[in-house]
Amino acid sequence: QSALTQAASVTGSPGQSIIISCNGTNNDVGAYNFVSWYQQHPGRAPRLIIYDVNSRPSGVSSRFSGSKSGNTASLAISGLQAEDEAEYYCSSFARSGTPSVFGTGTQVTVL
């Protein structure tokens, strides 16, 4: 099972909105609405911020939102803040039965 593909980096200024894309196949992202997104700060474990494409766990800011079209999932961050600077990973259930196929990661930099 190959990793999902993400752009290596995205940069934005405070207050701006950015979008991170996650490209999969019709065996994972395209086949199921079970896409999750994780935020990871350096030296820390990943933190769940989106599940089932566009739902947020309690306690996660509404500035984070998710969507999906075909084999591509997206994470949008609005009102960018310094604390949003982190690595972001998508994840999907896969037809092979693997519960979590992860993306290659996108580093978000807040200028």
Next chain:
Amino acid sequence: QVQLVQSGAEVKRPGASVTISCVTSGFTFTNHYLHWVRQAHGQGPEWVGRIHPSGGHTYYAGTFRGRVTVTRDTSTSTVHMELRSLTSEDTAIYYCATQINRWGSCGGDCYPLDHWGQGTPVTVSS
């Protein structure tokens, strides 16, 4: 509160085996799948496998099948992961993780991972 506390860093020679432990607390151990995920430096996470502590049933990623064994000890609410025949490509941080809140509708073992251990660095070097 939910806690997953992992054993400490390991340094191994190529060809050796490593066993990492994950001591859990704050939830009913036998009610939730426990997963292992690893992350090489600068790379995305990679799912390794999981166990359901109730019956001890396991499922592993194809990449690791035959080389990894996950076990549990219900008396201590601990999960162990043994990885054998280590190579330099196994150098990574290994995390245990679970799905306490069962967010969403995926079900079974594919709920998203909402609680993670602190990670155990494993270095394989000659």
